[in-house]
Amino acid sequence: MKALYFENFGDNSVLQYGMLPDPRLKTDEVLVKMKYIGLNFADIYRRRGDYHIESHSPYINGYEGLGKIVKLGQKTTDLHLGDKVFFVDAPFSNAELVAVSASKIIKVPNYIEEKTIASIGLQGLTADFLVHDLAKNKKNAQVFIQGISGGVGQILLQMLVADGIKVYGVTSTQKKQNLALQQGATEVYLRSSNWENKANGQFDTVFDGVGKTLNQSISLLKHRGKVIFFGMAGGDPDKVDMIKLLENSKSIMTGDLWDYLTSQKERQVRFSRLANYFSNGKITINDPKIFPLSEGKKAYALLESGQSNGKILMRCD
Incomplete structure (x- = not known):
């Protein structure tokens, strides 16, 4: 198979494109022939060596993508050859073929464009988890989003508005x-x-997915308000004065999406809920910027530049 890979950590120059051996399929996995591969900031951190990456020689980055099943492991059930599927947390996805645990597979509907599905997966499931598992706001609540125009922020904003929430925010x-x-x-x-x-x-x-704005976010709260803290895209937060939180009955809630995506069924239910917002026209996104996998360096460079205004995908032809 062809893949985008690297042998040493570093800047964009370490990325190479070429032939590597096909994945070896375990009995509980399916082999997915990729069509679209999602690119995320975590992939840049992994390429730099600043973030956990699964051991592989050479390294193959990426955890997210859409394609179709071309081979089934012996112990897989309820999946079929030719199924169009999506995943958000299977390693080595910067490649034409990816071995994915059956428990991490999401079957995708035909009523949404493939490139849209590939563009909303990780960010959309994150927004859904923040809204429905952590925040649980009542209709007409007033909420604020740090980085409201980011990848998660745009979906989060529209999801909250669709649910009857009044949304405010800040951007650059x-x-x-x-x-x-x-x-x-x-x-x-x-x-x-x-x-x-x-x-x-x-x-x-x-x-707040910015991180360094955490104390600012606490100041924005009413008494008995809560910060939903979900990332550090802008840098690590300063220390929080817990006594001030206590005095104003303010709280910080956080969580890891992966603690909620506990099974294939759980993933399917959550993605179906997310997809309904799009199929009903309640959430729209910019068209993704798409690069051939062979031009993966350009995709990484665009994301790292901060000049993209939507999802960046790599395509396998």
Whole structure:
């Protein structure tokens, strides 16, 4: 098979494209012939050596993609050759063929475009988990999203609006501000403006995947409000004064998506709920930027540049 791989950690220059041996299939796995491969910031951290990556010689990055089953392990059930499937946490996905545990397979519907499904998987399941497992906001609650125009932020915003929640947020440019308003936000601040005095103490929930903004997020809460903390895309948070949290009955909730994706059935139910938002027109996203796998270096470079405004996919022809 052809794959995008690297032998040493480093910058984009370490990536190579070429032929590698096909995966060896275990009895509880299926072999997926890939069509679209999702690219995430975690893949950049893995390439740099800053993040856990599964042992393989040479290294093959990636955990997310869409394709069809071309071979079944002997102990797999309820899956068939030719099934169109998706996964978000199977290693070595920067390749034409990927061995995926049957428990991690999500069957995908025909009523949503394949490239859309490939674009919403990890970010969409993350948003769904944050909204329905952690936040559990009631209708007309006021919530705030740090990085409202990011990959998770855009889906999170539209999902909350569809559920009857009033959404506010902050972003870096006027273009991103306008996009968030078009997607249903009530008010969106520019991070460069003096917005905090107006917003402090106003929100039932603040979603924070930025990290370094955690103490700011706590200040934005009403008494008895909660921060949903789910990542550190902008850097590690400063220490939190737990006494101040206690005095204002504020709380921080966090969780790991993988603790909720506990079975193939659980994944299927959650993805079906997510897909309904898209099929009903309640969530839309920008078309992904698609590169051939052979041009994977360009895909990584675009994501690392911060200039992309939607999902980046690599395509296997």
